[in-house]
Amino acid sequence: xxxxxxxxxxxxxxxxxxxxxxxxxxxxxxxxxxxxxxxxxxxxxxxxxxxxxxxxxxxxxxxxxxxxxxxxxxxxxxxxxxxxxxxxxxxxxxxxxxxxxxxxxxxxxxxxxxxxxxxxxxxxxxxxxxxxxxxxxxxxxxxxxxxxxxxxxxxxxxxxxxxxxxxxxxxxxxxxxxxxxxxxxxxxxxxxxxxxxxxxxxxxxxxxxxxxxxxxxxxxxxxxxxxxxxxxxxxxxxxxxxxxxxxxxxxxxxxxxxxxxxxxxxxxxxxxxxxxxxxxxxxxxxxxxxxxxxxxxxxxxxxxxxxxxxxxxxxxxxxxxxxxxxxxxxxxxxxxxxxxx
Amino acid sequence: xxxxxxxxxxxxxxxxxxxxxxxxxxxxxxxxxxxxxxxxxxxxxxxxxxxxxxxxxxxxxxxxxxxxxxxxxxxxxxxxxxxxxxxxxxxxxxxxxxxxxxxxxxxxxxxxxxxxxxxxxxxxxxxxxxxxxxxxxxxxxxxxxxxxxxxxxxxxxxxxxxxxxxxxxxxxxxxxxxxxxxxxxxxxxxxxxxxxxxxxxxxxxxxxxxxxxxxxxxxxxxxxxxxxxxxxxxxxxxxxxxxxxxxxxxxxxxxxxxxxxxxxxxxxxxxxxxxxxxxxxxxxxxxxxxxxxxxxxxxxxxxxxxxxxxxxxxxxxxxxxxxxxxxxxxxxxxxxxxxxx
DNA sequence: TTGTACGCGTTATCAA
DNA sequence: TTGATAACGCGTACAA
Numbered sequence: 001x002x003x004x005x006x007x008x009x010x011x012x013x014x015x016x017x018x019x020x021x022x023x024x025x026x027x028x029x030x031x032x033x034x035x036x037x038x039x040x041x042x043x044x045x046x047x048x049x050x051x052x053x054x055x056x057x058x059x060x061x062x063x064x065x066x067x068x069x070x071x072x073x074x075x076x077x078x079x080x081x082x083x084x085x086x087x088x089x090x091x092x093x094x095x096x097x098x099x100x101x102x103x104x105x106x107x108x109x110x111x112x113x114x115x116x117x118x119x120x121x122x123x124x125x126x127x128x129x130x131x132x133x134x135x136x137x138x139x140x141x142x143x144x145x146x147x148x149x150x151x152x153x154x155x156x157x158x159x160x161x162x163x164x165x166x167x168x169x170x171x172x173x174x175x176x177x178x179x180x181x182x183x184x185x186x187x188x189x190x191x192x193x194x195x196x197x198x199x200x201x202x203x204x205x206x207x208x209x210x211x212x213x214x215x216x217x218x219x220x221x222x223x224x225x226x227x228x229x230x231x232x233x234x235x236x237x238x239x240x241x242x243x244x245x246x247x248x249x250x251x252x253x254x255x256x257x258x259x260x261x262x263x264x265x266x267x268x269x270x271x272x273x274x275x276x277x278x279x280x281x282x283x284x285x286x287x288x289x290x291x292x293x294x295x296x297x298x299x300x301x302x303x304x305x306x307x308x309x310x311x312x313x314x315x316x317x318x319x320x321x322x323x324x325x326x327x328x329x330x331x332x333x334x335x336x337x338x339x340x341x
Numbered sequence: 342x343x344x345x346x347x348x349x350x351x352x353x354x355x356x357x358x359x360x361x362x363x364x365x366x367x368x369x370x371x372x373x374x375x376x377x378x379x380x381x382x383x384x385x386x387x388x389x390x391x392x393x394x395x396x397x398x399x400x401x402x403x404x405x406x407x408x409x410x411x412x413x414x415x416x417x418x419x420x421x422x423x424x425x426x427x428x429x430x431x432x433x434x435x436x437x438x439x440x441x442x443x444x445x446x447x448x449x450x451x452x453x454x455x456x457x458x459x460x461x462x463x464x465x466x467x468x469x470x471x472x473x474x475x476x477x478x479x480x481x482x483x484x485x486x487x488x489x490x491x492x493x494x495x496x497x498x499x500x501x502x503x504x505x506x507x508x509x510x511x512x513x514x515x516x517x518x519x520x521x522x523x524x525x526x527x528x529x530x531x532x533x534x535x536x537x538x539x540x541x542x543x544x545x546x547x548x549x550x551x552x553x554x555x556x557x558x559x560x561x562x563x564x565x566x567x568x569x570x571x572x573x574x575x576x577x578x579x580x581x582x583x584x585x586x587x588x589x590x591x592x593x594x595x596x597x598x599x600x601x602x603x604x605x606x607x608x609x610x611x612x613x614x615x616x617x618x619x620x621x622x623x624x625x626x627x628x629x630x631x632x633x634x635x636x637x638x639x640x641x642x643x644x645x646x647x648x649x650x651x652x653x654x655x656x657x658x659x660x661x662x663x664x665x666x667x668x669x670x671x672x673x674x675x676x677x678x679x680x681x682x
Numbered sequence: 683t684t685g686t687a688c689g690c691g692t693t694a695t696c697a698a
Numbered sequence: 699t700t701g702a703t704a705a706c707g708c709g710t711a712c713a714a
Binding site: 347349359360363367391392394400 | 706707708709710
């Protein structure tokens, strides 16, 4: 920050006080039209821009929102950030982005920095390893507006915007069941991660509704990456062929891609021998040899709803704690056994 | 910002002055060990965090960097942001993200907001429609550190980190020429966008080096999207078949995907009838029916280098204006006619 | 080693 | 309609 033009410079140059400059530029009523005009002109001529930092200090408001993201390159989050950015811009807020890299210690550190920065509110998607909620509780206790998105912590007094994971998992599983498949496997996500748990729940619920038997040996807990899906599927193939599933519900698309590779490696066809569905509508899903049936999650919408709720809280318009669910969309392709696509 | 704990609260609680608190917490030498210990304890107990805004005002330094991105969801930029974030975190800087959405008016607006926010420096990738450089010149004139990344403006006194577009285009074109193809088309990007221009240059240079004839009718200026590539290729197919190219250099991968579709629709094979290469190594490139030979750009590296340079300037360590080039990597797959993959 | 006065650039308050 | 003063929370410079 080099020597910059201040309100005082503008004031001096016009022979008036800084207050009048402030009033003129902030569209306050009690300023004459002539004065206002002169102030605006001179400000432009001198290249004056109000120092937002000084403003923030006195107003105790920074018009700034802190966003904690666990993972930037994963295709889901850029969409969310894009939605957040859009609403921020429309409402005059700045977005401070912080990347936790799935590391809870780093996340904690970032949150402290953001609060020091006096952000007006916080948007958090928790890192996978977070088990200690005290940081979040502190935020809430201090009265700093907080909204979780995608990866939520419920029951501690913060609003939350998320995908209807359980319901979507139920829906896509039902879709498979309606194809007539009865032996259905689930490549589950880590059960300490919420989406892992919810999708497994939805899977189970669909089976129960249709009174299908649950085969514990067909539920493999694995990771969220391609190689995890590959390994999980291989594990299933270690069972006697009679016990192999007719269909597979993968916790997400990358896991499904891995599983598909494993199925091909086994010399089996998709969906003729084994049908499979994913979750998230990865950009690659439709390019698979057998295009993947999946659930599309509207990331942009999640981002928009989350900031919108946060801004409502910041501005005291609607401070009720809400649990906002953005619905997933079932994208039917060929891998489930449908003819279209 | 609700009522928060200040240094004065800590000072009062200990019966000392705020200065001693400040000194103790900022690791200044002139404070006794016992006092420092007490201050640290009490700060923790009271939940005191220095107000970064107040600090910034007096120090005239915000430890904050503004990043202007033209497009968030495009796969290239999340990688860059990720690299920026990493270096920022390591060096104690915050990242304020602003999305211009390829809109020059919005970009201008964002830049003003960021400077008002007193960012210590700016990282800018220009929107495609920008033709007026006066905003950038103002920044430089004010002495606010500025580094362009990916989409640069040269010759106005700012450093720049970019991909070696021209050289990479030359290299991949040479690769096609080495296959023995002589009639080679180029689906060019918009010529008012730098990458469009540079890649065309590289293409031309390769032809010239190998003394191949340049066929103007085989150079089609189009957009950067899939449909642009599709249309450009269709246009080429309107020529008499004798004039059709044996190989195609697309300005980027999406354009290549579109062109591939057009080639398939024509009933031709890739690479047997027409070989094609792209640019950017989109995640879908290897999943194409004929996996796409392309140039991989190291986005993460671009981000890292750009912030690093910016921080050097901010901290006065190396203020020379540099033109930093991150090399692309030739990824050979099947679409160019190579056997592997 | 510790404390006091002042200033960073802005706005709220109250007086003119 | 306008201006003087104080305050936001902190750090620098100097004094004690």
